[in-house]
Amino acid sequence: MAKKKTKFICQECGYESAKWMGKCPACETWNTFVEETITKSRNDKTVGISGGKPVALKEIEITGENRYDSGIEEFNRVLGGGVVRGSLVLVGGDPGIGKSTLLMQTAGVVSSSGRKVLYVSGEESPSQLKLRAERLEILNSDFNILAETDMAVIKEWVEKLSPDVLILDSIQTVYNPEITSAPGSVSQVKDATTALMNITKTSKLATFIVGHVTKQGSIAGPRVLEHMVDTVLYFEGDKMGTYRILRAVKNRFGSTNEIGVFEMRDKGLVEILNPSEIFVQKSDKENSGTVITSSIEGTRPILVEIQALVSLSSLGMPRRVTTGVDHNRTSMLMAVMEKKMGMQLQNCDAYVNVIGGLQLRETSVDLAILCAITSSFRDRACDPYTIIIGEVGLTGEIRGVSQIEKRINEAKKLGFKKVLIPKTNLESIKSAGGIEIIGVGSVDEAVECLF
Structure with missing residues (x-):
């Protein structure tokens, strides 16, 4: 006999309550509680991944190929070296950023290598998917298309076809008819993800699911969704631009914060194997407010160009605008410049921008931001063949970076002649190899070397 239970569930964070509330006590959002009826059968029993029996670690054997090539080198890098059997991967991003395009291209390459692929779409019809495949020129590939939103039907076809790769676009469209709430609700998303996780782990197939994002840029639905999957990938970039960045924020089989760079063209996504060349445009012309730095994204060093513009403000409260770097960090660096370097910036507007749309979260770019602001404020250009690396402390000291x-080898490959680094990092460098290395210990020392 089935038991029915009614709950009120927050559609933002998944908080459950026995009664309706206007404001969620967990995420503090208003009007997000929806009544959902959950039906559970007393006789329902689920079998775990290991069959309900404990297994000694030394007795576990890994048989067969555990990881294989997806056919897209940048995608392999973000996944940690290739597609892992039995892995559940969540791909999120803004609408129209290219999530479905990336997964369809992956399906085309994987299926052409002899592996069976099932592409399940809850948003498009088979004819629409065929039109996209024609645009991407992957018609020679042989993979199965299923337009379905019922989770029971999807599970049935997965058992029949036994694919090597399952792609579901998207998780918010799939529903369980036994749950009365609408598709995309917290209960439906949790139930569908749990079912996919059991299928993935028991069948040893690789599953990719597309997740919609909220206005704040996070995956829509309960936060538990990101905890359940093995890997979480975010597809970032400006829809009006051509470059896209695939970033891993969680990966049980590889490095986190690894990125892959793609360019969106008429016939799909094209991988960029050397991103430093697109983020840095070397020029013999010296311009004030422009510096080059090196940032580590996952395991890859990337050279990026940082630009700053400082001008007198006509406002009572000067503007501080940043794109690609942390706003609070930039304000802190400007305070260090005023206190330790005697620069009068309190009456000036300041704009800092990272070329190419890359988001820099590393503190090793502190010195580059400070030097770019100094260059614009003094209207004196830095040497365009110099790389600036270092973290800045509140007392004006330059701290070492990892x-x-x-970072230096990447600069040498692109023809840079000089690199400014913290003094504490000089001991760890074994050989300069044709590039001049200058160690600095304070912001005053760094500015003296550059200007």
Whole structure:
């Protein structure tokens, strides 16, 4: 006999309550509680991934190929070296950013290598998917298309076809008819993800699911969705631009914060194997307010160009605008410049921008931001063949950074002649190899070397 239970569930965070509330006590959002009827059968029993029996670690054997090539090198890098059997991967991003395009291209390449692929779409018809495949020129690939939103039907076809790769676009469109709430609700998303996780782990197939994002840029639905999957990928970039960045924020089989760079063209996504070349445009012309720095994204060093513009403000409260770097961090660096370097910036507007739309979260770019602002304020250009690396402390000291040799080697490959680094990193460098290395210990020392 089935038991029915009614709950009120927050559609933002998944908080459950026995009664309706106007404001969620967990995420503090208003009018997000929806009444959902949950039906559970007393006789329902679920079998775990290991069959309900504990297994000794030394007795577990890994048989067969555990990881294989997706056919897209940048995608392999973000996944940690390739597609892992039995992995559940969540791909999120803004509408129209290219999530479905990336997964369809992946399906085309994987299926052409002899592996069976099932592409399940809850948003498009088979004819619409065929039109996209024609535009992407992947008609020679042989993979199965299923337009379905019923989770029971999807599970049935997965058992019949036994695919190597399952792609579901998207998780918010799939529903369980036994749950009365609408598709995309917290209960439906949790139930569908749980079912997919059991299928993935028991069948040893690789599953990719597309997740919609909220206005704040996070995956829509309960936060538990990101905890259940093995890998969470975010597809970032300006829809009006051509470059896209695939970033791993969670990966049980590889490095987190790894990125892959793609360019969106008429016939789909094209991978960029050397992103430093697109983020840095070398020029013999010296312009004030422009510096080059090196940032580590996952395991890859990337050279990026940071630009700053400082001008007198006509406002009572000067503007501080940043794009690609942390706003609070930039304000802190400007306070250090005023206190330790005597620069009068309190009456000036300041704009800082990272070229190419890349988001820099590393503190190793502090010194580059400070030097770009100084260059614009003094209207004196930095040497365009100099790389600036270092973290800035509140007392004006330059602190060491990690993986300094990787950053210097990337600069040498692109023809830069000089690199400014913290003094504490000089001991870890084994050989300069044709590039001049200057160690600095304070912001005053760094500015003296550059200007």
